[in-house]
Amino acid sequence: MTYKVGILGATGAVGQEIIHLLHERKFPFSELRLLASSRSAGKVQEYQGNSWTIEETNQSSFKDLDFCIFSAGGGQSKTFAPIAKEAGCIVIDNSSAFRMDPSVPLVVPEINPEAALTHQGIIANPNCTTAISLMGLFPLHKAFGLKSLIACTYQAVSGSGAEALQELDDQLMAWSKGKNIPPKVYPHPIAFNVIPHVDDFNDDGFTREEMKLLHESRKIMDLDDLMVNCTCVRVPVRRAHSIAITASFENAIDLSVAKEAIKAFPNVELIDNPQQLEYPMPINYSGVSSCALGRMRKTEILPNGLSFWVTGDQLWKGAALNAIQIAELLISRNSAS
Ligand SMILES: NC(=O)c1ccc[n+]([C@@H]2O[C@H](COP(=O)([O-])OP(=O)(O)OC[C@H]3O[C@@H](n4cnc5c(N)ncnc54)[C@H](OP(=O)(O)O)[C@@H]3O)[C@@H](O)[C@H]2O)c1
The missing domain is CATH 3.40.50.720 (NAD(P)-binding Rossmann-like Domain)
Incomplete structure (x- = not known):
């Protein structure tokens, strides 16, 4: 058919x-x-x-x-x-x-x-940030029961559309010729900069993009009580978002179980060999169907805490x-x- x-x-x-x-x-x-x-x-x-x-x-x-x-x-x-x-x-x-x-x-x-x-x-x-974050979070939720998370995003310019990608290229080209061109898509230059602002601000100081991670994660994972604190940041990367997440779970974390949970989940790869300098990066996950998770480590800052880094092509999986x-x-x- x-x-x-x-x-x-x-x-x-x-x-x-x-x-x-x-x-x-x-x-x-x-x-x-x-x-x-x-x-x-x-x-x-x-x-x-x-x-x-x-x-x-x-x-x-x-x-x-x-x-x-x-x-x-x-x-x-x-x-x-x-x-x-x-x-x-x-x-x-x-x-x-x-x-x-x-x-x-x-x-x-x-x-x-x-x-x-x-x-x-x-x-x-x-x-896009929600989809990529959940490709790492959901298998860990199934293993340990997700309660809350703190996220900081590193969002590629193509997430703002074709015009934004052109703006980064134009600013880089102008810089290489010793020139400066004023930003149009973003409120500030994006070349050689990071902008801690994605989407419009709400009255409480969070942006709409930051709140999407909360509301959409609750709906997709059917977790009405999930707590999320997110800071969204635009970075001068052409393509593929990354998110640094520290999450708190219901049950104690066993790192080997956490790693097996990621390996067993479809369309997410575990790239976590820091001694060999191996971790997911946007440059390796642009135009790639899978997302990737690395830098996994237990943390005591939250109960049953786990920190990790997840990367994925927001034009594709997002x-x-x-x-x-x-x-x-x-x-x-x-x-x-
Ligand atoms: N970029 C990402 O990574 C990403 C990720 C997740 C979701 N999204 C969402 O996907 C949507 C598109 O994003 P994008 O990044 O592809 O944006 P984009 O590069 O700016 O493309 C916008 C598209 O919308 C069309 N369009 C604009 N006004 C229109 C109108 N009045 N009638 C019909 N078509 C119209 C444009 O057509 P013309 O060429 O004729 O102007 C163009 O094809 C947005 O809702 C965005 O939030 C984007």
Whole structure:
């Protein structure tokens, strides 16, 4: 069986990875419809000898589609997801528009696949930092019972879209010529800098991005009492987020059990040989399907405490790959209608 697939936001940083991964994973599509704004309408997308004309998104864009992966921001998702759903197309949404909607499953296929099967036409993909953090946290939760965590993120610029990636490149190029160009996407220069600010600030001083880790982790792992304290930081890395986590668990930590739990979990690798200078780094996990965990050590700062570092490609596991995995899951469970 084959499926008609749309990508809303096909020209963006995530959209381009979706096109690549649908091909790489041999997703069974019979038609690929590439949707974006009027800015891109009529442009030609080429990939592996095939070409598609980008279409401007409108009310009838979703007719006859089986799936559409939305990657065009929350505003577009709010406008077009109900229309797509009405047209009988299953929406897998990368924006934050529906993540906390109780009627919309929020899914990481390795963690809560059954939730996807309860969909009513829209399935939400988690925030990129949440997805990557949970690939390390969930197997440890299964082993020891997660209670709380403190996280600090090291977020790549491609997490802010194609324009931000260009901004880093432009600033680096200007610097190499002894020039300075003012920032546009970020409030401060990102080249040779770190910015302790991702997304808008709430009145309590936390950012919306920091609170996503709390709320989305609770929903995905079904842990209503989980406590999370997060500081999100943008770093001049092109691609792949990293998160330093110190977590507190219900039960005493046995390091060898913790390591076995990570090794046994699908799509996460244990890279933890500090004596050989081996630990996960974004440069090694860009364009890689697996996330990786390392620097694992017990800590007494929290009860049954464990500190570790997790890295993963936020364009893939944090967006494009996770969305395609959800579609593959529905197909494999015959739930794609
Ligand atoms: N980047 C990541 O790592 C990441 C991770 C997780 C989730 N997400 C989410 O995924 C979404 C896309 O992110 P991105 O990084 O790919 O952004 P991006 O590179 O800025 O791309 C945005 C895409 O949205 C399209 N778009 C903008 N306005 C539109 C409109 N009015 N109608 C139709 N299409 C429109 C753009 O089309 P044009 O080219 O025509 O402007 C482009 O294809 C966002 O919701 C983001 O929060 C991103």
